[in-house]
Amino acid sequence: MRSFLTMLGIIIGVASVIILVSIVNAYMSYMTESFASLGTNRISVNMVNLSTRSVSDDEMYEFYEEHTDVFDNLSPVVSVSTRVKHGSDTMSSTSVTGVSEEYLDIMGYDLAAGRNIQYSDLISRQKVCVIGYYVASELYGSAENALGQTLKVGGYAYQVVGVAQRQSEDAMEDGGTDDFVWLPYSCAVKLTRNAVINNYTFTIMDLSAASDASELISDFLLETFKDEDLFSVTAMSEMLDSLNSMIAMVSAGLGGIAGISLLVAGVGVMNIMLVSVTERTREIGIRKALGARKGVILQQFVIEAAVQSALGGIIGILIGSVATTAVGKMAGLDASPTPGAVLVSFSVSVAIGLFFGYAPARRAAGLNPIDALRSE
Amino acid sequence: MEPLIELKHIYKIYQMGGEEVRANDDISLTIFRGEFVAIVGKSGSGKSTLMNIIGALDVPTDGDYMLGGEDVSEMTDDQLAAIRNRMIGFVFQQYNLLPKLNLLENVELPLLYAGVPAGERKERALASLERVGLADKWRNLPNQLSGGQQQRVSIARALAGNPSLILADEPTGALDSRTSRDVLEFLKELNEEGNTIIIITHDNSIALKARRVVRIHDGKINFDGDVNEYAAILKAGSEKYTEQ
Known part of the structure; x- marks a missing residue:
């Protein structure tokens, strides 16, 4: 029962890391995909309708003809x-x-x-x-x-x-x-x-030159409008970039929260290990009396902690995977646990077990056999 | 003949609330191989402290302790653990079997810590269980056994490592008088086979089963001699007591 409670912390930690990371991942690829279908090589130009200053379609085509090395297509959008x-x-x-x-x-x-x-x-x-x-x-x-x-x-x-x-x-x-x-x-x-005509759509030759192309158009329009607020130039790829970085930020934030829950689980493991050492003081005394060296006792407790957290990690991975698929289905996303999330959360859980198991194990190993034997 | 145990001017001094308590106060004692000794004393006499030192569970504050020719008094924890493992078989009042391990695994423990390979370990542990007549129950857990049986398992565990000394701390303290007699008989048998046995007890009637008695009082030895001599003193004392 006690060891199950220890594992529960790890299970929840690992499962939540996997669920969060995988769902965010699936959502990210969904967003990217739907954005890509909008055409990442497009640049939209939007101008305010002014009676005093304007760029005619002929001027726009002239500009386009001058820069055919940058732009692929141009169409007014009315x-x-x-x-x-x-x-x-x-x-x-x-x-x-x-x-x-x-x-x-x-x-x-x-x-x-x-x-x-x-x-x-x-x-x-x-x-x-x-x-x-x-x-x-x-x-x-x-x-x-x-x-x-x-x-x-x-x-x-x-x-x-x-x-x-x-x-x-x-x-x-x-x-x-x-x-x-x-x-x-x-x-x-x-x-x-x-x-x-107030709206145009360009396409560009080279996706990586999206921001240069946007700047080219902006410079051209600025000559006429003298004010950047009177027009907007939007490259889809830039939007995709900013979307991606936003999602990455959200993902990192959620990953951080999940990481904290793993850490809390680790503290739980340490706590239970401490209790376990106290409860098993007599056993440690017996083992020491029979000739167990410090290292052997240390090893026993560290291995116990590691096995416990590894087991919790595996159960967490299973629950996380099932929950990820289930949540993905509900949200209409194609979500599957990412190998990275599984690997990271599992190794973190084992590392936590080793790390937090070590301190109480050291304490256990250092106990005086007489005091340990006397404890009830 | 070389002594198995040689204690020279052993002191064990505790500081309790600024006051010095001399649990062992200049104890010198020599025990040879094959002896059957009872260390007797009231609670607080210092006999447990002496047992801890003899059992290499603790080191003296001052004095020398030679066990089988090795100086134990200055050893580190791990060296003490190795000495305990190799030289001493413990039999405790509360049996001190590990409740989650079966009998065989319990008896195997000292061999495990001695680094005996698994096959030989099982063989020797089974032989040891056979010796106390519980080999057929090796799969059982300790709590499925009676007190007397559990104590026999703990004796089997003490024997498994083939130690130079069997150190029994109140071995009958938790048993009824009939099983107590059985356990003592068994220890006597082991002694007759050549094992060196030390029993620590507060009970004179148990001390009388040994061949040599050492009585501790206030941290000092106030009697060390043959069991018959000790019996005579006890008899004289009780007569004196009845006269009063």
């Missing part, structure tokens, strides 16, 4: 808040965006049918559109059927020239990744009744 209609059907949550022909590459999508928006569509403001797979299947039944059909955006009829491939692996839903309509941005600008 969000249009309107509903998409086809006959009596209305798509209420479909996002309507004005983009350039490069947006398909920026998003990393392929076409399931038809063609992409073309440069000629942009300059001649052709009322054509590329639609998401969900829109195509909801309004026309399939991608092929959608081609050549028209849908109404803001009262104007647009011909469907292309359908993007299905993106989401799960069931498609309203407002999901497949629920969009892309128009030539020149058309979209007219729909928004804005003279200028």
